[in-house]
Amino acid sequence: MDTVGLWSLVRFAHVAGAALWVGGQLALSLVILPLARRLLGPEAKDRFTAEAGRRFGMLTGALFLPVQLGTGVAMAWHKGVTWASLAEPGYGRTLAAKLALFAVVMAAAAAHGIAHARHRADLARALAVVSLVGSLGVVLLATALPAT
Amino acid sequence: MTGKQDGSAPAGAGGPARRPALLGTAAGAVLTVLAVLAANSGGGTGDPAVAAGTGAGGTTVTRTVEVTLAGMRVRPARIEVAEGTALRLKVTNTDAVRHDLKVEDGPATPLLTRGQSRTLDLGTVTGDREAWCTLPGHRAAGMTLDIVVRDTGAGSAHRAAGDAHGDSTDGGHGGHSAPGGGTGPDLGADFSRGWRERTADLAPAPGGRLHKVELRAAHTTAEVAPGVKQQMWTFGGTAPGPTLRGRVGDVFEITLVNDDEGMGHGIDFHAGSLAPDRPMRTLEPGERLVYRFRAERAGAWLYHCSTAPMLQHIGNGMYGAVVIDPPDLRKVDHEYLLVSSALYLGPPGSTAQVAKMREGTPDAWVFNGAAAQYAKRPLTVKAGDRARFWVVDAGPSDPVAFHIVGTVFDTVYKEGAYLLTPGRPGGAQVLDLAPAQGGFVETTFPEAGHYAFVDHDMRHAEAGAHGTVEVTR
Known part of the structure; x- marks a missing residue:
């Protein structure tokens, strides 16, 4: 039995996707955007941040979300998770909480984009941070689950 | 572009609180904590075994x-x-x-x-x-x-x-307590408290050239695997029956008494040569006979019940060993006797149990009557000790391939002849015996450790034909 088998690769895609997405958020929030605000002129800064946010959002929707959802559903099916089992204490509820928090994270990210478009910069910033912290919470719950 | 502000603009622009990053962090942390609480809900750690309902x-x-x-x-x-x-x-x-x-x-x-x-x-x-x-x-x-x-x-x-x-349990007698899930008895479990293993030590031949022994045939319930009790048919209350030992030329006078209530039994000693008609006849309950034979030749000999159907009488436990020492038997530190056989669980004589005997699908293979008994109660020797293992295969049907992990046999004696002696360059790993054959092997345990011994037919080893020799310094 290969240790690097099919399911290990599925898990890899899921974990790597999460790591890269959260890493990308952190890179944006801690590195790219602060430097852009500091070093660019107001017009260039606004365009840059808007484009950066749009591009990140596009990659999230086109690449990250399908991979996470696809691999996540596949692993849940493989483990025999059913809708009913999501209510059961332990594994079920942990997974359900993780999914709920993930949905909140995605909603916050989307709302961040909308807030930015409406020039509600502070709200946009808050929502971005909610999304980032929330996604760390998703990772926390993910690591609480036994491996698939 | 008017109306734009960067994220650190003072309040008054109508956005949320002053430090959006802080607010966002707080909100994210609260959401995470709520999620963790939800994840952990529905039963705290360390619940007592039975609790009244909690929650929904x-x-x-x-x-x-x-x-x-x-x-x-x-x-x-x-x-x-x-x-x-x-x-x-x-x-x-x-x-x-x-x-x-x-x-x-x-x-x-x-x-x-x-x-x-x-x-x-x-x-x-x-x-x-x-x-x-x-x-x-x-x-x-x-x-x-x-x-x-x-x-x-x-x-x-x-x-x-x-x-x-599974096998049904009979009311009072016969039958066995059904083993747990999986195939065959659970060999990982422990024997019941108070259970004693059949000693593997072989006592030296008693003095004298005439040996008188009384053997009573009866039914006995024994623990034959961890937690599994089975009705056995026995000589002398044990399966294998009592071991007899002597030297070439000794005479054995065995009084056989049939204490069984419902069936006839007889006996056959491979160690002696005589006409079977009278000595090996079947005794009705209560009868007795005297079986007298002279052990003319050395070897590890089987004895068993001679009543038909012998597959069942032997299969249910009516077997034992007679050890006749070859002359000039070398002195060793330990001598053991292992009688190998197959175990068939279920009410003895029942259709299901006999079917297993016919088809060759026993529930376990054993040494000295109980599955894995020497794994639970290892034999103990010291490093450097020399040991002789006599082995007799009682069957009723299966051969045995006796091997001790981590040792090399420098002496092999099988069916009356030395196949290997220490002076020769070769060594052996297995003493192979067909049903009813017997012999011995000798080896020295090189250093402290745990040496398993097995019937190297792995189906047999994993189903109970294994034990351990614990070697200490």
Whole structure:
């Protein structure tokens, strides 16, 4: 039995996707955007941040979300998770909480984009941070689950 | 572009509080904490075994069962719960190798190393479920757990099927306590408290050239595998029967008494040559005879019941060994005798049990009458000691390939002849015996450690034909 088998690769895609997405958020929030605000002129800064946010959002929707959802559903099916089992204490509820928090994270990210478009910069910033912290919470719950 | 502000603009622009990053962090942390609380809800850690219902399901009973993984078995192998019980399994691996436990349509533990534990929440149990170790071959080897919904009415179809498949227990006599899940008796379990192993030590030949022995034939219930009691047919109350020993030329005078109430028995000593007609005749209950023979030749000889059907009489325990020392037998530090045989569980003489004998599908293979007994009660020697192992294969049908892990035999004696002596350059790893054959091997244990001995037919070894020699400094 290969240790690097099919399911290990599925898990890899899921974990790597999460790591890269959260890493990308952190890179944006801690590195790219602060430097852009500091070093660019107001017009260039606004365009840059808007484009950066749009591009990140596009990659999230086109690449990250399908991979996470696809691999996540596949692993849940493989483990025999059913809708009913999501209510059961332990594994079920942990997974359900993780999914709920993930949905909140995605909603916050989307709302961040909308807030930015409406020039509600502070709200946009808050929502971005909610999304980032929330996604760390998703990772926390993910690591609480036994491996698939 | 007007009206734009960057994120650090003072309030008054109508956005949320001053420091959006702080607010966002706080909100994110609160959401995470709520999610973690939700994840952990529904049963705290360290619940007592039975708790009154908590949370939503007001009258749900929670039951926590401790489950152990070891030796290709899940213990307990069967859990009965009332329908609607919320079941939690506290799974611990006590084996040296890794195992896990996966519940059908439910949660699974990760691979657990020795000593690791994990608790599985199955939620409310509404139907029978199975759980097993997912490592390749482990489930097939018997590492399964049946979770069965106990119902108040007549037995469910599942349970009926389960009972019919296992061996039924007879009222008073015969039969055996049904073993747990998996195939065959659970060899990882322990024998009952107070159980004593049949000593493997072989006493030296008693003095004198005439040996008088009384052997009584009867039924005896014995613990033949951990926790498994079986009715055996015995000489002298044990299976194997008492061991006789002497030297070439000794005379043996055996008084055979049939104490059995329902059936006839006889006896056949391979060690002596005589006309079978009278000495090996079948005695009715209460009768007795004197069987007199002279052991003209050295060897490890079988004796067994001579009453038909011999497959059953031998298969149910009526066998034993007669050891006639070859001259100039070398002195050793330890001498052991192992009689190898197959074990058939179930009411003796029942159709199902006899079918197993005919088809050659015993429930276990054993040395000296009990499965894995010397794994539970190892033989003990010192490093550098020389030991002689006499082996007799009582059958009734299977050969034995006797091997001691980690040792080399420098002496092999089989069926009256030395095949190998220490002076020769070669060594042996196995003493192979067909049914009824006997011999011995000698070896020196080189250093401290644990040396398993087996019937090297792995089906036999894994099904009880194994033991341990513990070598200390």
